[in-house]
Amino acid sequence: MDGFLKVTNPDLTSSPSNSFIADEVASICPLITPSPPTNDLINPLPESNEPNYQIGEDLATILQQHVQDEDKCAGDSASSSSSALAEPSCTQLLNHRNSTYHHIAKDENTANEETAGKVQPLQLTFRNPPENYFFMSWNWPLIRKVSLGMFLSGLVAMVALVIMMISTLPKTCDPYTEWYQGKVFYEIFPASFYASDRNHMYGDFKGIALKSGYLKSLGVRAIRLNSIFQTPNYPDDYKNVTNLLEIAPQLGTIEDFDKMVTEYLKPKNISLILDLPVFPVLRQLNRRRIEANSTNQEPAVEFLKQEPDLMEQVLLHWTRHGVEGFYLKGLEHFIDDPHLGAALRRWKNILGPDRPLIISEGLINAAPKNTINLILNSVDLVDVRLEIEKGLSAVTKQIESVQNGTLFSRRGLPWVHWSLGDESLPTRLANLLPYGNATLGATLLQLMLPGTPCIFYGNEIGLQQISDPEGDRTDQKHLHHFTFMAWEERKPSQVLPWMHGERAVSDFGQAKSVADMVELRAKSPAIFYNSIFKEGESKANSEVIFSRENLLVIQRWYPRRKSYVVVSNLGNATITQDLSTLLYSGIVIIGPRTDSKSGSISFKDLSLWPGEAVVIELM
Structure with missing residues (x-):
């Protein structure tokens, strides 16, 4: 200890800051004791009156006692060389490999006041070099x-x-509709559509399958097959149906039916809807029951109660064969049956929401008030025939009556199924309208109405019915509107062996204009949607804005979408009309003739020939 702390010149003047260590030692240990400034040699500090300690064993004893006291108070371990003792937790967190040195108090006054002459510990941390991390x-x-x-x-x-x-993301934000709402249907009498056999005796299921490409090009979403069931002398007595499960053998087998649906129609996204003549079948069953038990006759209004399982069996049978909807014909004969509403609800539950049920407008008009809501909630489409042959006044009243009636009174009600003709109408549209090219104008008007339009086969080409100039086969008059479909442009249709008469003519070029209109309808919410729901009210997005002098103008619109009008001449003479007070300008999209081209049009001087119609996009 003496060797380490020995001072060679005890007479050297000391300063308060280096009372125990010589100047030479202080100068080489700047971190321990700073060296005095250079001018201290010239102007030395005044001598201290405090006594100097003699280096020796007394000082060593004091230092050793100081270290021991610090260990007891702080619990630290000071190592002057290689010894390592436990450190406080705070020191351990800050220092990993520390070397601890002791520094003597700056002056004795401080030492006496704070530590009573004991040295203060000074810890210096040397960090690891960067390469050690x-x-x-x-x-x-x-x-x-x-x-x-x-x-x-x-x-x-x-x-x-x-x-x-x-x-x-969808390309357009169109309003949601079910697959059968707003789409175009196509009604077919199978025996007169297309014959697949070489003898061309009857149209059949294979013929429909072979012409499915034409149906796809026309843009139809579903086809309606009527009168496919077996009768004693099909197709002459096509209405005399007694069984809704058996197919007329002239049309093919059930395997042909399945193949037509699964391999030809469904791949083209064409659904099949089947017409079911409910009334003739149930009436025949009731007659048999009465004959079997003549002493216990029941009124006809109890048909639906007596045969609850028959229709369920029929519906399940045909849905298993790919049918996606049904037109229940003849239900207006059961209007007084108290079980009608319950029967419709039960049949709808069997089919589910994706298979529509269609009924006639006559059933809605005749239904009692206590069952009308139940009927409306159980069906999806209501067939309304547009009586265009009655002229402007009748058509205008009919359209306005439907649009302002029950079917447009609130949301969720059945959509209108518009038709211009079907198998029950004994005369074709081309023969009802007494002027050329009228079927195209009537079809354009039909396709512009809110709802689901249905085209009777051949109307899109202006097909006329078979004529019998001699009138010697009145027994086949009920078949004349079932003209065989014309498949070659500008050529008369073929007459089938089971039908007497002359060949009918058609204009096959009209099909292109109808297909264009179907395409426009499919992509325009203003046309395919049926109503606007706003502020709790439902209103048809269609309005008759002009009806005068055999000129009918109907406007279709939808919020934030393009609006359209159809202008139809329902008279027998050419009409020129100034509509500039109602409409400003537009672009002709379709019509009025098959050779018409698109272009701007002014409503100042609009001219149409008899039976013509033009579809215009408003500017």
């Missing part, structure tokens, strides 16, 4: 490359995800 040995160039790759990959993935989400 574990992360310094990592491959940082590789880490940077990998990080950059992961960032770019994540960026590309996010961009791809956004692109995918955008690509899956």
